[in-house]
Amino acid sequence: MSLAVIYTRAKSGINAPLVTVEVHLSNGLPSLNIVGLPETAVKESKDRVRSALLNSHFDFPARRITINLAPADLPKEGGRFDLPIALGILAASGQLPMEALKDYEFIGELALSGELRPVDGILPSALACGESHRKLLLPQTNGAEAALASKTTVYPAQHLLEVCAHLKEGDILTSETLQQETDYTSTADINEVIGQHQAKRALEIAAAGAHNLLFSGPPGTGKTMLASRLPGILPPLDDKSALEVAAVYSVSGSTPRTNFFERPFRSPHHTASSVSLVGGGSNPRPGEVSKAHHGVLFLDELPEFSRKVLEVLREPLESGSILIARAQASVEYPAKFMLVAAMNPCPCGYLGEPRCHCTPDQVNRYRDKISGPLLDRIDLQVHVPRVPHQELTANKPPGENSETIRKRVIAARERQQNRQGCANAQLSRKQLDQFCSLNKTQLEMMNTAIERMNLSARGFHRVLKVARTIADIENQEQIQNRHLSEALAYRL
Structure with a gap:
């Protein structure tokens, strides 16, 4: 049969729409054409596929080969279509049984040697594949990530030859199973912060209700230290939320997180651009607000951020998502995060002390970088005063540790979930x-x-x-x- 149909997945935000790869062999001058709105990397796959097939000792058909990636109006990017294209050519030329392909979806980039290379955005593809009741065959390196989709049978492979042997003979490859740590212990404990009882109380309230929080005070009072202790008192992610967070990291191409159920904590530098915060690019990728989904976005030295950058936070703070519009398509990423910020009261940081030489105009300009609408979206605004020297040098027993506070936070979150199905901030x-x-x-x-x-x-x-x-x-x-x-x- 000179026509083969293979299933694969494209990447669109954290979604993975189905793509049907149709391969047709016809008489005529030998050529290979790819249609269906492919981008440059997809067009280049013809050379990778040809070399991979030849180096894997398959015959490359000397016929006119037409490859259609349907639907045609969906942009296709990256090398994720190499493997399905190669298998389609083999099936259309009679080197692979067509019947063996219908129960699978295939994703993976091919090296010239025929080895399978990892691609971004595997987890959304694995989740969507499970909903379609098909099995997923993909590169070995992507196997652990795809196994997070517990309803999907995942077969990782290292080489094109392994894939073909599995399709011909069956049971050659073994399915990947989830191996993930569920326990979470933070090494940074809140009892390491001396004093600041009101700030610790505000931190507990923010964690219990997913509220936005602003610390304001002179340098060296523990604002950043307090914020860094927040992950240790937050409740772990549930399965659904953890998959959403993992999907964002998957499509962003970021290093996989070490703990699946730990809430993300993102702390971009104050020189960050608006694109790095909310996402963007010609092929839109998620920004820091999406990588902090179901977690914390910490902005240290808040007034040092550009006002234009801070203003882009207003939409995701209200809606819990961010829409990135481009000429080819619009992509929506989730962005339901806790905003935690820290700032000094004036440019020098010592407002009200004898060493402060800031003029009223300088103080006003400094504070005006934070607009009223943004400040209005911050639920808890806490002054963090200087800790008395006597308290710093006193040999007092440490206060409550993170685990004790975390238990209260988890209990409060459970009450909210049982009552209204969401945190109080939502x-x-x-x-x-x-x-x-x-x-x-x-x-x-x-x-x-x-x-x-x-x-x-x-x-x-x-x-x-x-x-x-x-x-x-x-x-x-x-x-x-x-x-x-x-x-x-x-x-x-």
């Missing part, structure tokens, strides 16, 4: 009315706070969410007056 307006109801006294308290603090509607709702989280930490069904008072204190 509560909708309807859910706010349902789960954050206030009595008459509390409404009067909030009305007074709105007038005195000039709270926006968004600020009012965020105060309610923080109060709800404090109540959850204390295992209280109803928000109490003290919960509202503490939540309001974090908006000053």
